[in-house]
Amino acid sequence: MPKRDRSVMDQAHKEIKRKIVTLQARPGERLDDISLAEELGLSRTPVREALFRLSSEGLVNVGPRGGFTVRPLDLVDIAELFEAHIVVARAIARLLATRATEDNIEELARANAEVNEAIKAGSPAAISAANAHLHRLEALHARNEHLRSLAWPIHDQGQRLAYLSFGGDAGLAADLAAHFRRTCRDHDEMLAAVRDHDPDAAEQIAARHVHLFRNRIVEFLQARTVDDVSLAGELPAAPLTPSHNS
Known part of the structure; x- marks a missing residue:
């Protein structure tokens, strides 16, 4: 991934993670990549990459059709x-x-x-x-x-x-x-x-x-x-x- 693209993805990752750990994005809540991209002023691609990264870190669940939700707390x-x-x-x-x-x-x-x-x-x-x-x-x-x-x-x-x-x-x-x-x-x-x-x-x-x-x-x-x-x-x-x- 080019350095600039990595930087943008890191920015998206940081902002979405902050929302999750401070419960602005509630456990079980659906994360819409299009809405998040608009909110963060970024394109959809780095936002989706950030969501997949957060999935690998255990904070986001990825559905069978590619949808994203905040991992619940049970x-x-x-x-x-x-x-x-x-x-x-x-x-x-x-x-x-x-x-x-x-x-x-x-x-x-x-x-x-x-x-x-x-x-x-x-x-x-x-x-x-x-x-x-x-x-x-x-x-x-x-x-x-x-x-x-x-x-x-x-x-x-x-x-x-x-x-x-x-x-x-x-x-x-x-x-x-x-x-x-x-x-x-x-x-x-x-x-x-x-x-x-x-x-x-x-x-x-x-x-x-x-x-x-x-x-x-x-x-x-x-x-x-x-x-x-x-x-x-x-x-x-x-x-x-x-x-x-x-």
Whole structure:
């Protein structure tokens, strides 16, 4: 793909992804490539390419006739997401602690500071985006392409869940102070473990951090009705509940 065409497709990808992770495009909503092209001021081709790319990243479903919809959020899918998340996060943490260079660590420290600033600013969109960026960097600097390709779609879905559970377009939820204190503690301790090149500590922190996020999602879903959440997916008979090891 020529450089200019790639740039236009990247622009379309960025804008559509932002709509999805901030729930401007709701789970299960149809994505019309013609309407999106008009809205973004782009031709239809890069928009369709962006939608196919988002499909490969797990945020968009492609129908048998080529139609596009935002991937729904259902409780079975969320449960499976966290099963994958904890396995991948632990592996990445071990490799990161072993392989991160000083430059990598400084980049992670800057990303960690951005999360802290976003929390102070109180924007669900900024917090979820900064947090996802930090964890994508961890996957990148673990330097295993197979793990990175697994981790980044998990963090894309996690960004959407985080935005929803942090309050979404209604503004920051009132019950998050303790959650964010623990989040910042985990991030700081992970950075210290990576600086110390301690894979055992890094793995333990990563597992704890996934459980923290999982429990936030569980609490959020249990406190709201299905109509309030609008997941646009099928619900299983049994509710998602925290594990005894959380």
